Amino acid sequence: MKKILFLFVSTLALGLTSCSKDDDSDSTPASIEGKWDYFQEGVLVGNQELLEAYSHDCTTKKDYTEFVAGGVLKDVYYYDNCAEEIDLGTWSRNGNTLTVNLGGETANAEILVLDSQTLKVKSTFEGVTYIQVFKRK
Numbered sequence: 001m002k003k004i005l006f007l008f009v010s011t012l013a014l015g016l017t018s019c020s021k022d023d024d025s026d027s028t029p030a031s032i033e034g035k036w037d038y039f040q041e042g043v044l045v046g047n048q049e050l051l052e053a054y055s056h057d058c059t060t061k062k063d064y065t066e067f068v069a070g071g072v073l074k075d076v077y078y079y080d081n082c083a084e085e086i087d088l089g090t091w092s093r094n095g096n097t098l099t100v101n102l103g104g105e106t107a108n109a110e111i112l113v114l115d116s117q118t119l120k121v122k123s124t125f126e127g128v129t130y131i132q133v134f135k136r137k
Contacts, residue, residue: 030114032093035066036134044122044129051131058082064137067091073102 042051056062058078066074073089089102098109098121112131113120119134 030116032067032091032098032111032114032119033069035064035137036119037062037064037137038132039135040131040133042131044131049131051133062137065134073100075102 038054038056040051041054042049044050054063056078057080059082061078061082061084063077066076068074071090071092073091075087075089077085077087079085087103089100091101092099096110098111100107100109107123109121109123111119112122113133117136119136120131122129122131124130
């Protein structure tokens with residue numbers, strides 16, 4: 001199974017515990033719809049996040065996830081030869097809860113940060129708490 005699908009599904013594989021905040025002072029939540037480049041990934045140890053830059057295999061294109069209106073999810077991965085692979089799934093959002101079905105796995109997630117430029121999620125999978133950060137394309 002390719003790296004990107006494993007990381008995305010494992011990040012969202014279990015319920016996440018946190019809240020979403022919009023950087024703007026108004027009460028309108030930021031939209032998750034759009035393309036999000038994989039930016040950082042890591043783990044939470046105690047209360048400390050240990051994050052590294054996400055490693056894109058293609059030197060000219062970045063892996064990304066796209067939340068399309070109507071509940072379509074596209075997870076786009078570029079191999080080291082820059083060949084593209086797209087996995088399709090579904091998504092829905094209810095407040096701070098994000099439900100994703102990708103690769104036959106359904107997961108509920110909460111969003112740590114969602115603003116006009118950043119999406120940050122946290123999950124626990126097999127006893128390890130993962131953090132993933134995306135930047136809007």
